[in-house]
Amino acid sequence: MAEAYIYDAVRTPRGKGRPDGSLHEITPIQLATQVLQAVRDRNNIDTADVDDVVLGCVAPVGEQGSDIARVAVLNADYAETTAGVQINRFCASGLEAVNMAAAKVIAGEAEFAIGGGVESMSRIPMGSDGGAWPMDPAVAFKTYFVPQGVGADLIATKYGFSRDDVDAYAVESQKRAARSWAENRFAKSIIPVKDVIGEVVLDRDEHMRPDTDMQSLASLKASFTDIGETMPGFDHVALLRYPEVERINHVHHAGNSSGIVDGASAVLVGNKAIGEKYGLKPRARIKGMASIGSEPAIMLTGPALVSQKLLKRLGMSVSDIDLYELNEAFASVVLRYMQALDIPHDKINVCGGAIAMGHPLGATGGMILGTVLDELERTGKGTALINLCVGAGMGTATVIERI
Secondary structure: OOOOOEEEEEOOOEEEEEOOOOOOOOOHHHHHHHHHHHHHHHHHHHHHHHHEEEEEEEOOOOOOOOOOOHHHHHHHHOOOOOOOEOOOOOOOOOOOOOOOOHHHHHHOOEEEEEEEEEEEEOOOOOOOOOHHHOOOOOOOOOOOOHHHHHHHHHHHHHHHHHHHHHHHHHHHHHHHHHHHOOOOOOOEEEEOEEOOOEEEEEOOOOOOOOOOOOHHHOOOOOOHHHHHHHHHOOOOOOOHHHOOOOOOOOOOOOEEEOOEEEEEEEEEEEEEEHHHHHHOOOOOEEEEEEEEEOOOEEEOOOHHHHHHHHHHHOOHHHHOEEEEEOOEEHHHHHHHHHHOOOOHHHEEOOOOOOOHHOOOOOHHHHHHHHHHHHHHHOOOEEEEEEEEEEEOOOEEEEEEEEO
């Protein structure tokens, strides 16, 4: 089988996912179009050699529906022979898209394939796609459905993370993101987003709050207390599944949870021969990828399980990974991951994460892969593990090796 190499990774800056956000006027199809055009132009490739484009999108309805990947391919003026498919593995959709692109290359189905994602959360609100899991009472009852925020608070309670612990993690995420922008660590991957007349509307992540401190976070009310505790609240559902927990301590709020933002990402994956055809030097090799199911009520503990699964498959240990990148859906998710695998904080999310910069659901996996690849190159380190927790209890991970 062929090996899958990463030749390029690009992302838009993240715009605030509100009507007053800088990317609100940019449609999802334009976000996806611009990252695809950037991959083509930066690498000077004939798009007839791109066999498929896989884009994650978590709310594929309205203007994000109708297989946005294929429509973006056409709108970006790729060859009409380039296929496109939209996928949804909730928050891991962007990384799953890269993994699918890599699998096509490894299997010999594709020479070049692009994986990534898009989400315009200011235009298509989270949850717009509905679904039986939260909306069908019989399904919700059977699966102990609770909202993710309650699951994150359950993690904090069960594994001993206080409000100060999660707030301190959030403050550090903001500091790391601010430092990374100040040091131009994202310059290699960011493409400015332009409007219909070609004017730049955003070239920098705008969700960050670099002045955040423990005092400012302490003033914020926990976000999930009401839906958790008000009868019949979701806390009661969670405690049916976890009777060893006496009560849930609600610690998460907007300041220590991932930000709602707009954005898109694209990662160019290919085999050795197609890279040589264009004189492209591989930036990294994809060593392996995996997904796993986990308990759906607590929901967000899949990252440790899928990391263990993938590392075992690759014959590697936790200490063999130089850098970890785990999406900061909620602070407790990362704290539990570090606790479970005994990972020091200076090896994970070293450039900051979604608490500071935001989480454009379908795009995030491709974004954080590009971030950690840039950081491997900047520091001369060798290996990274990229990981996301996933709705309904799952985890998706990828290990890359810098070349």
